[in-house]
Amino acid sequence: MIDSLRAALSRTAAPPADSWLAASTARVAAEPGAIGVLLPAAGRHCGRAPLADPPGWRADDAARVLLLAALPLRGAALAEQVRTLYRYGDADEKRAVLRALPWLDVGDRCADLLHDALRTNDTRLVAAAMGSYAAHLDDSAWRQGVLKCVFMGIPLSVVDGLGERADGELATMLAGLAAERQAAGRAMPEDATALLHRLTTG
Amino acid sequence: MRIFDPHIHMTSRTTDDYERMAAAGVRALVEPAFWLGQPRTSVGSFTDYFDSLVGWEPFRAAQFGIRHHCTIALNPKEANDPRCREVLPVLPRYLAKDGVVAVGEVGYDSMTPEEDEVFAAQLALALTHELPALVHTPHRDKARGTERSLKVVAESGLPPERVVLDHLNEVTVQEVADSGCWMGFSIYPDTKMSPPRMVAILREYGLERMLVNSAADWGRSDPLLTAATGEAMLAAGFTDDDVDRVLWRNPVEFYGQSQRLDLSELAGSETTFAGSSILRGGS
Numbered sequence: 089m090i091d092s093l094r095a096a097l098s099r100t101a102a103p104p105a106d107s108w109l110a111a112s113t114a115r116v117a118a119e120p121g122a123i124g125v126l127l128p129a130a131g132r133h134c135g136r137a138p139l140a141d142p143p144g145w146r147a148d149d150a151a152r153v154l155l156l157a158a159l160p161l162r163g164a165a166l167a168e169q170v171r172t173l174y175r176y177g178d179a180d181e182k183r184a185v186l187r188a189l190p191w192l193d194v195g196d197r198c199a200d201l202l203h204d205a206l207r208t209n210d211t212r213l214v215a216a217a218m219g220s221y222a223a224h225l226d227d228s229a230w231r232q233g234v235l236k237c238v239f240m241g242i243p244l245s246v247v248d249g250l251g252e253r254a255d256g257e258l259a260t261m262l263a264g265l266a267a268e269r270q271a272a273g274r275a276m277p278e279d280a281t282a283l284l285h286r287l288t289t290g
Numbered sequence: 291m292r293i294f295d296p297h298i299h300m301t302s303r304t305t306d307d308y309e310r311m312a313a314a315g316v317r318a319l320v321e322p323a324f325w326l327g328q329p330r331t332s333v334g335s336f337t338d339y340f341d342s343l344v345g346w347e348p349f350r351a352a353q354f355g356i357r358h359h360c361t362i363a364l365n366p367k368e369a370n371d372p373r374c375r376e377v378l379p380v381l382p383r384y385l386a387k388d389g390v391v392a393v394g395e396v397g398y399d400s401m402t403p404e405e406d407e408v409f410a411a412q413l414a415l416a417l418t419h420e421l422p423a424l425v426h427t428p429h430r431d432k433a434r435g436t437e438r439s440l441k442v443v444a445e446s447g448l449p450p451e452r453v454v455l456d457h458l459n460e461v462t463v464q465e466v467a468d469s470g471c472w473m474g475f476s477i478y479p480d481t482k483m484s485p486p487r488m489v490a491i492l493r494e495y496g497l498e499r500m501l502v503n504s505a506a507d508w509g510r511s512d513p514l515l516t517a518a519t520g521e522a523m524l525a526a527g528f529t530d531d532d533v534d535r536v537l538w539r540n541p542v543e544f545y546g547q548s549q550r551l552d553l554s555e556l557a558g559s560e561t562t563f564a565g566s567s568i569l570r571g572g573s
Contacts, residue, residue: 128386132550176337178344178387210349 089191090157096139097150105134109151113158120159120169127152127173127181144215144246145187152184157191167197174201179210186216199224206233211242220248231258238265238280250283259287291520291533295319296541297424297456297474297503298513300347300358301326301339307506307513308354314517318357318553320545321347322395322424325365327508336364336377344387355556359545361394361424362387369408370400378411385419391548392416394424395456398435401428406442413446422452422547424474427462436462440469452547454501457482460491467495472544476505477515485515485522492523497535501544 098106112126112133131148139145161169170192174185186205189198202225205217218233225233234247234254244250262284266276276284293316300308300321311319321343330336343360351358362384368374384390393416396409416423425443428435436455443453455466456474459482466473475491476482483491488502506513520533545551 124383125386128388131388176341176383178341178389179346179349180388182345208346210346212349 090154092141093150093153096141096145097134097147097154100137100139101134101147101151105147105151108133109154113154116155116158117160120161123155123159123169123173124176127155127184128178130155130184131180148180149184149187152181153188153191156185156188159192162193163195164197166192167194170194170198171201174198174204179212183212183216186213186221187219189221190219196224202233203229206236209240211240214240215242215246218247222248227253227255227257231255231261234258235261235265238262238277241277244277244279244283254283254287256287259284263288291315291517291530291537292317293516293520293537294541295503295513295516296454296501296545297322297476297505299324299505299507300351301342302508303506303513305350305354308351308356311513312354312356314514316356316513316516318359318541318551319351320359320361320391320541322361322392323363323365324395324426324507325367329371330368331371331373333374333377333380336374337380340384344384344389348389352556357552357554357556359389359391359551361392362390363394363396363412363424364408365395366397366399366405366409366426366428370402370404375404375408378408381412381415382419385415385421388550388552390421391545391550392422392424393419395426396423397426397439397455398428399426401431401435401438409439409442410446413443413448416452417446417448420548422454422544423448425453425455425471427455427457429457432457432459433461437465440465440471443469443471451499454544456501456503457505459483460487463491463495467499470499472499472501474501474503476503477519478505479510479512479515485519488519489522489526489528492528492536493526497532497540499540500536501540502536 116123130151134151135147137147139147139150159166159169170185174182177185202217202222205213214236222230237244262280266284269276295316298319298321323343340362348358362381364374364377393412396412398405413423425439427439439455450470454472454474457476458466458473463473475488477485477488502516502519504513504515516537520537523533
């Protein structure tokens with residue numbers, strides 16, 4: 089994953105971005121505290137162009153995830169650093185931290201960051217919270233996250249493992265939202281309608 | 291008419307305002323960190339506020355096709371409260387952010403020794419972070435406050451072209467013009483400056499280093515007074531290019547010194563996609 093991100097970034101960003109990133113990841117590896125000023129600067133050095141892969145990612149997302157992956161920390165110490173970066177991050181930095189979580193050796197220690205993101209009304213953060221690290225959300229919080237995506241018009245393709253984890257309780261919640269929307273004369277997003285159909289007929 | 295409002299407190303405004311501003315030609319703005327009417331009592335309420343200036347507020351602005359930037363600082367009024375001064379060590383974290391294009395609002399409120407110290411310390415931050423500085427001139431004892439602010443700026447080592455003194459009027463404009471600093475004017479419904487007076491000042495002092503803002507906030511103010519000033523300029527014989535210079539190119543030049551302005555068009559897809567959250571979704 090980390091190698092493919094580096095390759096995707098190299099294909100997209102201008103050459104100075106590569107050298108900035110190489111120098112910055114080396115600095116973070118030697119001096120972890122430096123990430124506090126390098127993480128916010130990533131977009132200014134690597135740009136914000138969309139990457140071909142993963143879908144929906146930008147160059148600055150990839151650069152920030154690579155910086156986080158370069159931290160020479162593990163477990164509780166890494167989790168503490170990551171939580172501080174999220175706490176003081178702007179919206180783009182917060183999104184990058186959320187996207188990096190599955191690739192960092194933090195176990196389930198950062199699951200509360202997903203709760204924080206899911207409490208916001210920022211579609212970028214809500215979407216980023218429903219990636220593969222959302223495996224650490226309990227079922228109730230995960231279903232609320234899915235429903236919040238539907239409610240905010242975020243495509244359900246952002247939800248990792250939707251097909252495997254969607255259950256009868258989620259179907260009940262989706263049916264409730266569909267009934268409210270119907271009563272109000274408003275449409276449900278097509279992907280949510282398809283999911284509800286699959287859960288109730290499959 | 292394309293408008294860059296170089297000073298407006300959107301945190302206090304509604305989505306109706308964003309909609310009207312976009313319709314009037316506002317495409318970009320800077321929201322300076324200032325006080326919120328209700329005094330704060332801890333660092334936490336400052337950092338939550340700063341988080342909003344680099345998080346939620348730019349997101350909200352983007353729904354209306356408006357690029358939102360901000361300035362970060364401890365304001366002069368709250369610099370007098372020791373509980374608030376504890377925010378100073380946290381400022382460098384925020385001054386590193388993409389959307390932060392200056393240190394501000396700094397300056398004087400009551401011209402106390404505490405304000406002296408905090409003002410100078412924050413101009414030093416502007417120097418080390420290579421950012422411009424936005425200086426608020428006081429409501430009371432304004433002429434002497436402006437004079438004293440210019441002295442502090444001169445001592446700071448910041449080049450004058452990286453500094454704007456804001457909320458100027460007929461009495462304070464001359465000495466700021468002479469200093470080489472930028473001149474900011476807040477157009478208000480009753481106080482500070484009106485569109486006709488602004489036009490008279492532009493006639494007398496020219497267009498160079500002039501910034502016109504609405505400074506709209508939680509008080510009686512109007513986010514469309516930038517556009518009204520543009521109209522007043524046209525009615526007084528200024529050209530479309532003159533208006534564009536004052537309302538767009540000048541603020542771009544001043545804040546562009548941060549190297550962090552993002553004036554790219556907002557993608558339609560993002561606006562539509564993100565729009566749902568402001569519309570609140572639901573039934």
